[in-house]
Amino acid sequence: MSHIFHLDGCSILLGDLKAHFPAWLRERGYSRLFLVADTNTQELCLPCFLEKTSLQEGFSIEVMPAGERFKNLDSCQHIWLSMLDARLDRRALVVNLGGGVVGDLGGFCAATWKRGVDFVQVPTTLLAMTDAAIGGKLGIDFQGVKNTLGVFQNPAAVFVDPSFLKTLPERELRSGLAEIIKHALIGAPSLLEKIMAECVGVPIGDALSDDGWAGVLHASIAVKVRIVQDDPMEKGVRALLNFGHTIGHALESYFLDTAEPLTHGEAIAIGMICESRMGGAVNLEDIIAVNKCFFTHRHIPASAFSALWDLMRQDKKNAAGAVRMTLPGDEPFSMRMVEVKREMMEEGLAFYNSI
Ligand SMILES: NC(=O)c1ccc[n+]([C@@H]2O[C@H](COP(=O)([O-])OP(=O)(O)OC[C@H]3O[C@@H](n4cnc5c(N)ncnc54)[C@H](O)[C@@H]3O)[C@@H](O)[C@H]2O)c1
Structure with missing residues (x-):
């Protein structure tokens, strides 16, 4: 292809x-x-x-x-x-x-x-x-x-x-799948169905041929291209691509200098669950189900919450001192911007720990 x-x-x-x-x-x-x-x-x-x-x-x-x-x-x-x-x-x-x-x-x-x-x-x-x-x-x-x-x-x-x-090692393939899943949740529901049909329960490296990957990449890249075309400098809808990243970037940074760093995609996968919970997303159960198919659970210690909050306060999406996250809206390519309070973040992380 x-x-x-x-x-x-x-x-x-x-x-x-x-x-x-x-x-x-x-x-x-x-x-x-x-x-x-x-x-x-x-x-x-x-x-x-x-x-x-x-x-x-x-x-x-x-x-x-x-x-x-x-x-x-x-x-x-x-x-x-x-x-x-x-x-x-x-x-x-x-x-x-x-x-x-x-x-x-x-x-x-x-x-x-x-x-x-x-x-x-x-x-x-x-x-x-x-x-x-x-x-x-x-x-x-x-x-x-x-x-x-x-x-x-x-x-x-x-x-x-x-x-x-x-x-590419299996762990890195799964990490990449996290951003593909994000694109699917933002604007390509059929892509999610394809991934669930073809990639669950097998090593990802064996799941698809070069052409199979090209098909998945085509659908995923199309979502990113459409959003960037509409908003190249991230003044509006491009923030949608940050779904999962407010919490995810903080987790990635926090674990970077530990004995067990998270990959970027693993951090974003956790971030998408926490942020969906914090924002009351109706498809939370589906997001959890997809996550469980591809990622091993990683406990986030409560002792990390304070440092994570500090990292989130440095996030580029923040405005006027408020921490913000973006969630997909009800329609494909629509979004909601939600202000995050520390208690929400703690509840979101505690929820993730409990699943
Ligand atoms: N600019 C953007 O819009 C954007 C979007 C998403 C993520 N990012 C950034 O991307 C980074 C994460 O990217 P990544 O996951 O590719 O990480 P990475 O570049 O660290 O690659 C992951 C690992 O795979 C190895 N590797 C690369 N290609 C390989 C191959 N073909 N075979 C075997 N090993 C290979 C690398 O050496 C590395 O060890 C983060 O810094 C994140 O912030 C940027």
């Missing part, structure tokens, strides 16, 4: 990289390519990327340690220094080969390098293919708070090739 979405001048090319990337690159005439990868994607995705794109020379590469803990200013500094060494000019292209961390970080470095050079996202995780690589939000964590420094800047293109999923 092959498909091209168009989003504010950015093409999102779904399908075999070989069919899209070389021709796209030939038309552009960039002075040089600068690849950003992490240690895992260097080992597991770079050989395939080079083979599919027939790239042999004319590029430099910067490899960062893998993981959210490295989505920070130190890593930016390494990348910018490496760009300086490579004498990267403004006609260069930055290629981010990796999950959401590489995409957010490499994109941020590209968007700020000499006031901005072109970059493309080549997402290699399910989460990045369906969500992080699309929509032009770039950024890094600062002082332990998620995505505090960042910019909006669309990539020149996004190349979504599901064949990269073959090496």
Whole structure:
């Protein structure tokens, strides 16, 4: 399956990289390519990327340690220094080969390098293919708070090739499923039915073929594209994509420096349950049922509530000191904004602990 979405001048090319990337690159005439990868994607995705794109020379590469803990200013500094060494000019292209961390970080470095050079996202995780690589939000964590420094800047293109999923660990596939489930709950009920029909009770890696994944990704990306098209700078409906993230980001940050960090998707999956409970969502039982099919339960200790509340107070969606969350409304693509009080958060988390 092959498909091209168009989003504010950015093409999102779904399908075999070989069919899209070389021709796209030939038309552009960039002075040089600068690849950003992490240690895992260097080992597991770079050989395939080079083979599919027939790239042999004319590029430099910067490899960062893998993981959210490295989505920070130190890593930016390494990348910018490496760009300086490579004498990267403004006609260069930055290629981010990796999950959401590489995409957010490499994109941020590209968007700020000499006031901005072109970059493309080549997402290699399910989460990045369906969500992080699309929509032009770039950024890094600062002082332990998620995505505090960042910019909006669309990539020149996004190349979504599901064949990269073959090496992705089961836990990371499930993490990506959380954002797909979010998109389904926001605006694609039939996508949820497909996931429940095909992915329950089997290792996710075995559930779908490349074409099967392309079909799921097509439906999921379509939701994100529609919302970003309507509201590129998040002045309105784009906040809907933050469903589950007010609690989820706080959980992700809180557990990041513990012995058992949560993946982004695992944190969002918990966040969607808590926020649905807090907002009195009518489909709460369905959301719990879906969650139980794909995610193991993680107890949130009451001793964490205070720190979680502090993290939530730093959330970007807040206005005039009030903590806010967004929930899907009754109609597809409609939303409700709800103000969160600390007692609500505590009740939501306690409810999650009890299910
Ligand atoms: N910009 C946005 O709009 C947006 C949206 C959602 C999430 N995000 C961000 O995305 C990040 C989470 O992304 P993620 O879940 O992709 O995390 P990630 O980038 O850390 O990738 C998860 C793990 O998988 C490894 N990996 C990547 N591709 C692989 C492959 N093909 N085979 C084997 N291993 C592979 C990585 O090295 C890493 O260890 C968070 O920082 C989140 O804030 C951004």
